[in-house]
Amino acid sequence: MQNDFSEALEMYRNNLKKHSLKATPQRMAVHKAMLELGHASADIVVEHIKETGEAPVTTASVYNILSQLADLGIYGRxxxxxxxxxxxxxxARHFHLYDKERHIYRDLMDDELMEIIESKxxxxxxxxxxxxSIDIQIVARPTGRSRRTR
Ligand SMILES: [Zn+2]
Structure with a gap:
């Protein structure tokens, strides 16, 4: 796990370099947060970075970093x-399972289903x-059990 994490950070550094962007502490902190969160808004990333104390950030600076990286195709949006x-x-190509009450995204990887849809x-x-491109979101709501744990 730790290895995957450092590998992912190394790939990210190379990606930044390819686009002539410096690996600033803020850009690194944003990506570390994104690797842990998977899907997140700027507010959620800021909260996460503040918890870890990784780098000084503001919501505006984090939003700008996320948008810039999304424009470059490094993140989806x-x-x-x-x-x-x-x-x-x-x-990578995937579907989304979206919890419409808590606004949480989960990835759903299903190449077989994607191929069926594409061929249709x-x-x-x-x-x-x-x-x-094909962007499919399955809308869901929490079941009673997971609703209670929150
Ligand atoms: Zn996703």
Missing amino acids: RLSSNNKMFFDVNT LKKKKFKGLSIE
């Missing part, structure tokens, strides 16, 4: 139903449009 921009550290869509024509 999605808007929650309560209108918060969430960033996603996982840029390939046969369809959308006048004036071509499919660029």
Whole structure:
């Protein structure tokens, strides 16, 4: 686990370098938080960084870092139903399971299902449009048990 973590940080450093960005303490702190959180809004990342005391940050600076990295394709980006921009550290193809009450995203990896959907869509024509990507979100709500534990 620790090894995966340092490997992920090394990949991130290389990625920053490729885009001529410095690996500032803030950028490193943001990515460490994202690796631990998976999906998070700027507020959640700030809270996490403040807990760890990794680097001095503000919500604005964290939001800027997250947006810049999302523009470069290093993070995914999605808007929650309560209108918060969430960033996603996982840029591989996947579905999302979205808890609409607590606004938590979970990754759902299912290559077989993705292939079925892609092959179905390939046969369809959308006048004036071509499919660029597929972004599927399954909306869920907590079951009684998990609701109580919160
Ligand atoms: Zn995700």
